[in-house]
Amino acid sequence: MKGYFRKRGNLWSFTVDIGRKTDGSRNQKTKGGFKTKKEAEQACAELITQLSKGDYLEPSKKTVQEAMEAWLESILKSTLRISTFDNYSKAIRKRIIPVLGNLKLKNVNPDHIQSFYVSLSREGLSPEYIRYLHSILKSFFKHQVRLQNITKNIVEIAVPPRIGRKEQKTWSIEEAVRFLEVAKEDNPFYYVVYVLALYTGLRRGEVLSLRWKDCDLKQGKISVCQTLYYSNQQFHFLEPKTSRSNRLVSIPETVVEVLMTHRVEQEKHKKQMRNAYEDYDLIAANEMGRPINPRSLTGHFRRTIQKATVPKIRLHDIRHTHATILLKLGEHVKIVSERLGLFMAD
Structure with missing residues (x-):
């Protein structure tokens, strides 16, 4: 088995006979586009080796x-x-x-x-x-x-770009407090989301999926056991992504008081809405009792940042703010990682 080489314009190609087709005609493989004859010879030798060993695969014609x-x-x-x-x-x-x-x-x-x-x-x-x-x-x-x-x-074989080190954007304690003050006046339904996010470090979907049955206000504990995802105009309550995401988080007395007040107001609102209120048992629910749309929350978050005149950060950066504040207050890094639902090797 050998190859035949040919130059067409500035490029080289080769043809190899690999036997006969079912109709008796010659079965040939031709490849071209090589800049030099040496490149064509190397590719030809590789193809012949594959054919000899029975390793050759007919390339797919799919796009x-x-x-x-x-x-x-x-x-x-x-x-x-x-x-x-x-x-x-x-x-x-x-x-x-x-x-x-x-x-x-x-x-x-x-x-x-x-x-x-x-x-x-x-x-x-x-x-x-x-x-x-x-x-x-x-x-x-x-x-x-x-x-x-x-x-x-x-x-x-391809090489993607290297990821440089980025400085994470966070708020100071004073900036976080100022943001919460503005959010409380602006929208009580979203205010409780921001309080939970800043004081617990929970992800957006985790906060939005929290139910009252997940909270033990007497013990000051919140059980994180699901997350909310919105897709194709439907809400999906999903299992946490990893076993570390499923965790028990302590909350301070400040948050307990906010949640107790919020629950009283939510019950009043339910009675006013009567049968129009859909009760999902959610802590963070909209006016109709349904889950809060994550995109709507993100939009409100950006507008509230402008009103509070605090540095612009992403909603996800609230987690970083929570972690940074805890570390500055002297909390052990392992405890912080556990609160965030992150894996940390010993």
Whole structure:
């Protein structure tokens, strides 16, 4: 078995006879696009070795888009949490498919992937997000290798941008107090969310899913056992992402008093609303008793920041503020990590 080489314009190609087809005609494999004859010879030798060992796979004719959509629906949809699947789906359909979707699986090379990362960086996307896309692509091509649609995972060769160290934005105790004062006057339904977030370090979804039965106000304890996720105009109460997320958090007397007052006001509001109030037993509920939409909360948070004239931070940064304040007050870092539901090795 040997190859035949040919130069077309400035590029080289090769052809290898690999036997006969069922109709008796010659079965040949041709590959081109090599800059030098030496490159073509090396690729030809590699193909002949694969054929000799029986390791050769006929490359898939599917496009990246066809294979990715099949991967999403047949594998990811049934194996990932709904929140994780939604994030994967958005990233794939918004970022990956528009750029790489029309390429044939067999034709994707490391240069395509590397150029993709460069274009994302120029667009202003963060290194963290680009590395997130890198992890999705890596998993996708690993799956295609497993299906024998391609022979190797070319994404492993590409290099995503390095993540630099970022300074976390947090509030001082004075700034946090000023924010809470403004929030209390503005909207009592959201005020209790901010109090819980700042004093416990719970995630947004964890605060929004807290029920009264999860609270022991006499002992000053809150049990974190679920999280709220909003998708396709539906609320989903999900299990915590990890075993560490399922935890018991202590709350100070200040928060106990806020919750007791809030409960009294909530009961009054229920009676006024009568049958129109949907009782989910939620601590943080909207005027109709339903869960608070996370996006609405985020919008209110930004507006309240402006009113309170405190530094602009993300809602998630309240967790960092909580941790920073505890550490400044002398709390042990392991205790802080446990409150946040984070894993910390001994």
